[in-house]
Amino acid sequence: MAKHYPDLPSGMPGGGPESSGTGPNTGAGGHRKRMRQRVLEHGTGSLADYELVEMLLFCVIPRRDTKPLAKALLQKFGSLVGLFQASREALREAGLKERAIDLFQLPAQGACAMAQLKAPTVPMLGDGERLKAYLTALPQPKSFCRLLYLDSRNQLLCDEELVEAEHGLGNCVKSVATRALLLHATALIVVFVAPRSSALGLAQGVRGLMLELQPLSIVVHDGIMLGLDKAQGVTWMMSLYQEGLL
Amino acid sequence: MNALSPNSDCSAAIKTNKNEPEEKDAAVAEPPLKEEEVDERADKQARERKKQFHELAELLGTSQDPAELSAYLYDRFPSLGALLTTPLAAWEKVAVAGTQFPIMLQVLRECALRHNRACLPNDDLCADERKLMDYLIARLAWESVEHFHVLFLDEKNHLIADELQSVGTINHAPVYPREIALRCLALKARAVILAHNHPSGDATPSLGDVAMTQKVQSVLSVLDIKLLDHYVIGRANQSSFIKLGLL
Secondary structure: OHHHOOOOOOOOOOOOOOOOOOOOOOHHHHHHHHHHHHHHHHOOOOOOHHHHHHHHHHOOOOOOOOHHHHHHHHHHHOOHHHHHOOOHHHHHHOOOOHHHHHHHHHHHHHHHHHHOOOOOOOOEOOOHHHHHHHHHHOOOOOOOEEEEEEOOOOEEEEEEEOHHHHHOHHHHHHHHHHHHHHOOOOEEEEEEEOOOOOHHHHHHHHHHHHHHHHHHOOEEEEEEEEEEEOOOEEEEEEEOOOOOOO | OHHHHHHHHHHHHHHHHHHOHHHHHHHHHOOOOOHHHHHHHHHHHHHHHHHHHHHHHHHHOOOOOHHHHHHHHHHHOOOHHHHHOOOHHHHOOOHHHOOHHHHHHHHHHHHHHHHHHHOOOOOOHHHOHHHHHHHHHHHHHOOOOOEEEEEEEOOOOOEEEEEEEEEOEOOEOOOOHHHHHHHHHHHOOOEEEEEEEEOOOOOOOOHHHHHHHHHHHHHHHHOOOEEEEEEEEEOOOEEEOOOOOOO
16 A cells, blocks of 8 residues: 555656656656656745646646646736636636536535634533533543643643553553643643552652643643542542642 | 532543544534434544535645655644645644645735625625625734734725734734824824734633724724724634723
């Protein structure tokens, strides 16, 4: 499977239909590769309108130079938005095939989709009650330790098991920091499931994590200890913060 | 345990969040819908999304068999908006997407943004606030760190330029009033609209936002340039300094 998806930047354009007999950096294939490289390096903001159309056409026209057609289409429909709002009829008259017509419907659909927002349905874990309810409702976790990554409004971004935590939190600062940064989290809650070590020991680990993450502006809100029973689920819960251990 | 059950839909929310957030919202907005109707609506939306993602995979991808990619997209992304606004870096480890597909998504996103921008009113930008919000939401709401934009207008409130002033971190983006003033002079702008996003989703302006806006306003007033509004764009809601009485 992997051979169908070579990594960029490879010698030839990414396995596309345009991988023709031309050399790696000549002809239409080389041009396409350079255009894609430009997007990778500088983003799409610097592309001219006709270049955007040109790149869209790459998808439906193998090999051939698409610039003349892109420019002709823009001229015919007056502007980029004129082209994207043109009816299928008009596009057909302009000589486009069905696949290309399908393709030119996408920008308007995308414009509409990106302007439509729905409030994300993520749980808010701002106070102890909600946190408790959330943890109680969870399916029984297998791992000893799990981390709740939160944003600045205490919305849950991610709830992950931390396998390495078995040997102390000190060993996983790097992986936790990496995850938190990638998730754009500002806060964490550490949850210990059926801990066998003492609360004091766990609190020490959490305090260590707190100190390490401080320079990254990531706060550790709390460490929660959970008692688990196979039949009854969560049997007891204790907040290290509320016990004054942090 | 039963005493805690009111919040047990938290975990349900996480599960549904992935696939049918729109259906869930719709159900909240229009309470009289029966359960089967909600299901039916969700089914219909899911089918539409499946079809749309399959078309995308087929048109923009290079793979011989787009079914695998479209199945991946369908599992991962709740909407076309979410798919288009996924940054390039996030695709690096997704072998099934190949190399061309993520790049073409960026091209498509740019096309969509230029489409929205072209739909802005040609004369008075403030005449159609809905269109302006559509544009700003498409541009800003999906970003995962703060982006600060300045819209420069002429004396007839015609848009001269929309410029990204700065990119910050999750809860802050630096703004330099002096630089904004300088750009106004260069572009011969007579009025300005500020806009930035709150990645947390909630668009309530922070104290820092208010203080910074006042600073920009006082700098611009020296040059006789109007500050028309400052919009804060969040995923959950949007706010306007004018409407909040902060300007």
